[in-house]
Every structure is written in structure tokens, then in C-alpha cells.
Amino acid sequence: MRAPVIDNLQYVNWSETAFRQLREGRVDAIHVTIAYHESFREAVLNVSQWNGWFEQFPDLLLRGTTGDDVRRAVETNRTAVFFGFQNPSPIEDDIGLIEVWHQLGIRFMQLTYNNQSLLATGCYEDNDTGLTRFGKQAVAEMNRVGLVVDMSHSADRSTLEAIENSTRPIAITHANPKWWHRALRNKEDRVIRALTESGGMIGFSLYPHHLKDGTDCTLQSFCEMVAEAASRYGVASLGIGSDLCQDQPDSVVTWMRNGRWSKQMDYGEGSAAQAGFPPQPDWFTDNRDMPNIAKGLADAGFAQDETDAIMGGNWLRFYDTSFGAQE
Amino acid sequence: MRAPVIDNLQYVNWSETAFRQLREGRVDAIHVTIAYHESFREAVLNVSQWNGWFEQFPDLLLRGTTGDDVRRAVETNRTAVFFGFQNPSPIEDDIGLIEVWHQLGIRFMQLTYNNQSLLATGCYEDNDTGLTRFGKQAVAEMNRVGLVVDMSHSADRSTLEAIENSTRPIAITHANPKWWHRALRNKEDRVIRALTESGGMIGFSLYPHHLKDGTDCTLQSFCEMVAEAASRYGVASLGIGSDLCQDQPDSVVTWMRNGRWSKQMDYGEGSAAQAGFPPQPDWFTDNRDMPNIAKGLADAGFAQDETDAIMGGNWLRFYDTSFGAQE
Secondary structure, eight states, rough: OOOOEEEEOOOOOHHHHHHHHHTTOOOOOOEEEEEESHHHHHHHHHHHHHHHHHHOOOTEEEEEOHHHHHHHHHHOOEEEEEEESSSSGGGGGOOOHHHHHTTTTTEEEOOOOOSSSSSSBBTTSSSSOOOOHHHHHHHHHHHHHEEEEOTTTTTTHHHHHHHHHOOOOOEEOOOOEOOOOEOOOBHHHHHHHHHHTTTEEEEEOOOGSSSSSHHHHHHHHHHHHHHHHHHHHGGEEEEEEEHHHHHHHHHHHHHHHHTTOOOOOOTSSSSSSSSSOOOOOOOOOOOOOOHHHHHHHHTTTTOOOHHHEEEEIIHHHHHHSSSOOOO | OOOEEEEEEOOOOOOOHHHHHHTTTTOOOEEEEESSSOOHHHHHHHHHHHHHHHHTTTTTEOOOSSHHHHHHHHHHOOOOEEEEEEESSSTOTTTTHHHHHHHEEEEESSSSSSSSOSSOOOSSSSOOOOOOOHHHHHHHHHHHOOOOOOOTTHHHHHHHHHHHHHOOEEEEHHHBBTTTTTHHHHHHHOHHHHHHHHOOEEEEEGGGGTTGGGGGHHHHHHHHHHHHHHHHHHHGGGEEEOOOOOOOOOOHHHHHHHHOOSSSSTTTTSTTTTSOOOOTTOOOSGGGGHHHHHHHHHHHTTOOOHHIIIIIHHHHHHHHHHSSSSO
């Protein structure tokens, strides 16, 4: 089998065109977002929409729930689609919904999306409780059933406590190091160290607000950052989580930032002057550009096996050990 | 008009018997709990249940939404029933539901019930964020529409920040001072001072876990506590919020404590040895005993006008200024 390519976070406005681009870019597996602010019932609608796409495009897509689904995708020239939540809103206040969602195929769940949740604190809050009472129980339940804790949008203390409380490795599916670009959403060195030393994974983001120089970030700068991260944390903990938000109208980023909780406009990582989605760097505009990343990593000095690991092998290993019931 | 008697927090298992006891005890108004952990839709069911009781018992009850409804109740020998939430769960993640709930008659909402909520921190959490981003916006919206912030089950920092952020006086509808009985749910002197200095009200609780000596607490001890509170905070900020949980099966207190968030048994203020509702003191077992409190206050040295104020006049003044839209 050729080495798999996995992008562990995308939020594309999906269409047949976008599905075909996945194949053109040889992307074997993606982790897609099923919920930002959705309630249980609303998130079920999004699962149902994907069920329709799996039925409609069986030659392009397959449902991903285990690492073997990635292998099946490689062998049959399709893309395995894994589900995740960027917010725990779909479990509402009910710990029993964690197992229900695992049954429905959810494999990653962020404990917070920017704001305080019932479980932990997001990176946009002024104060960080760490894990709440419900949060500690939820992490244990996620560990039990095989639903990965994702702390991409969480505050530092909450992230460190999630790493400490979780009996299985966790993930930061899409963020970059703050030592490269000091964005609120990027992560402190000590947080990435604690994550990777406990077997966790970080997926590097290609969302312009997370990139040094934003839209003008060069492929070389990005890949040099990955090389520095490899020297700090080891190659085996690194992957891609591009956060690709292709073809989305700007109303979607307003929804992502404001949900239903705000009566004022919250611009999040943007501003009144740049309220919408920022333009992607020209070397990564859609899934057809995925081979550029592999080439950039090689140019930055990574050996072929290291590039393969970062482009998907590491995520596949993580999938193999993370998605089943705890032994 | 005779002085009104108002109990600003009851969670009775309502029945015709219990409604008739309200009349026997001459209780002119009560604030009842519409939600502990309920979602929007579930809380609507509880409103609907009360709608049925208002229709079924028009000679005993009337719907309370303004201070004048208390006066109408006194004049017609009925009990005005005001609605409140002990948890913000019925607004879910939607700030727009605050006004919707005000339209449906809700007049008090706790920002937290023991645990962390999307708005603030409960008194059972180890760490206290104060008001969250959503919490600050929610308090402003509650101020705008006339929905009173209640911090009975909240942690200290959150309570102090609610007092500071709110442009209208807030309430602790049911709790006692920690200087009298050091229960987790009772309140620090500095918190009650900040509350009352800003025009807020505290309702004294008759729930045994909040009482010195629990079920064995004497009426004299309770009323001496009220007298000490009057000397510290002034008579005008004091009322009753008995937290009467009459005729409830123990399964209800298990639900109040555990909701859907816990897979372990949480005993809250109880213990494995005393898991259920604690027995009431014999001088306050149901609404027929309400005159005992007034008598106890008189025996503790309060003048008639002071007793009247504590038994209901203060809450009525607070209702008059709190339930309408902000001017």
C-alpha cells in the first residue's frame, strides 16, 4: 500500500467538485466538522447529510470509523471521511450522548470552541477553569468509548488538564506553535510538549490567521516551522489539520464566531476591516494542492519516510489506537 | 391591603392539597422552579403544566408576572405564582431565548446550578471563572428585559462579578449566611454585603442542609440569624426563600444533583448515609406553617413593620422595580 495522505481537519462547503478535488489531490482521509454550535438534533441533520453523500458518491467517498477504513480508501482510490465536533454542544448536558455519538461515527470532539463550555474553557475567555466537574467525567467517558479529546480551540490550562486527566493520548487537530506565529489560537511550546510527550498529535493548520504573514505565508516558511517542530517534539507527533474552509460564504464564519450566544458582532481572529474568511495562500487553495505540502516538506529536509509520516502515517497510527473501546 | 406574604423559592410537588395549604398559610405569592436541568423544550412542558393548574384552580392561584399580581392575589385571597429557573439550561446557547422566556413569564434565572454553566461557575466547582463572555452578554440582556439574575447556587467570584456587571439589583433567592452555618451553599459575609449594598435581596432558606443543626434547627436560632443579618445588611434587603421541597420523592433530589451530566452518584449536600431529602424542622413542614416564621421574627425583636417587610414587603418592592423592561 502506498503511504496514506490524511488531512485531519477540513470544513469545506462540500460538493461533487470538492469531492473530486480530494481524489485529484490523492487525499485518502479527512476529518470533517459535524458541529460548531449545533444541538444534538441539529448535529444529527449534518450526519444525515453526509449519509446522503456516501450514498450518492460511493466511488469517491466512504465512511471512516477505524484506521482500516483509511487502508480501504487507499486500496479503492476513495477518500475516507471521519466525523468530529469542534464544540461539545451536541452532547448538550448529557454524558450518555458521548457513546451515542460514537455509535453515530463521531471520532473527535473539542471540549470547547473559543468560549467556555460545560466541560472546559476556550481560548477567547479571560479566565480558564480547567476541566469542570462534568468535563472530568466527559473525558473519562470519551476515553472509555474511543472518542478523541481535541483541544484546538481551548485555553492553555484546560488543555493541560485534559492531557493530564485523559488516560489516552489526545489531539490538537488544527493549530500551529505560538513560537512561529503568536496568534491567540496557536499553542504555547509547553502545551505542545505536554501533548506530544503523552503520545498526543498536533495537526498543523493552513488557515491564514494561524500562519506567519497570513495569506502571504510561504510554503517554505510553513515547512521550516514543521522542521523546527520535528526537532522539538519528534516527527511521530506531527500531522496536517489544514482547517481548509473552501467555498464557504462569509456568513458561515460569522456563524462560527457568533453562534447564537452574542448580540454584538464578534470578529474572532478577523476584524471589522477583514470580517470574512481570509484568502488561502496560493500554494494551498484546495485539495488538489495537497502534494505541494509533501514537496515542501522534502525541500525542508525531511526524508521520504518522515514526509510520509507527517502527511498521514502518524494520523493513521493514531487512528488505529484511538477509535476503539478502551482495553 | 394587608401586608403580603411572599416565599421567593419553593419546589413543592404540587397538588390541590398543596395549593390549599398555601391559602391556609396565607401565602400570597411564591416563586416556583420551572427548571433545574431542562432544555428549552422540556422547560416549556413545565410552563404548560402550570398553565393547566391556573386553568384548573382559578380560585386558588393566579399567574404572577408583576408586583401588582401580588396585590391582586391579596385582594382576591389567592396565591400569585411567579416562575424562575435554577439553571440557565433552558436558554441553551441562545441569547435570544432570554426575551422569549420573559414573554413566557420567567422572572428569575440562576446563572448556574452548582456546576459550571455557559454563563458562570457554580459553588461545587473547584475553580471559578467569574462571568464568561456569554455570561456578560446574558446579564446585560436579562437587565434589558427584566429577568432577575439569581446567584443562589453560584460560586463567590461569579456572584461578585454578576453584582458588578448587572446594572439592576440581583437576588440570592434562597441561601443563608456562612457566618451562621458554614454550608457550601451558604454565602460569605462579603458576598451578601456586596449584594445588599447594590440594592439586591437575599431570601433566607429553610432547607435543612442550609440550617444550623439541620433538621433540629430551632425557630429561635433561625430568627436570631435573621436579626443579626438585619443588623449587618439592613432589614430592607431581607426576605424568605424557603426552598421548600415538600412531597417530593427522593428520586427528585437525585435528579437535581445529577441531572444527566454524571455517571457517578453525586450526593450534593447529602451523603451516602443521607441521600434523600432531609426532613424539615417541625416548625416549617408545609405552607400552613408560614405564620410561625412571622411569629418567630416578632419574638426575635422585630417590629411589626419590619416583620411585614421580611415576610413579603421587601420582595414586593423588588418585584415592582425588577420585572419590567429597563428604562
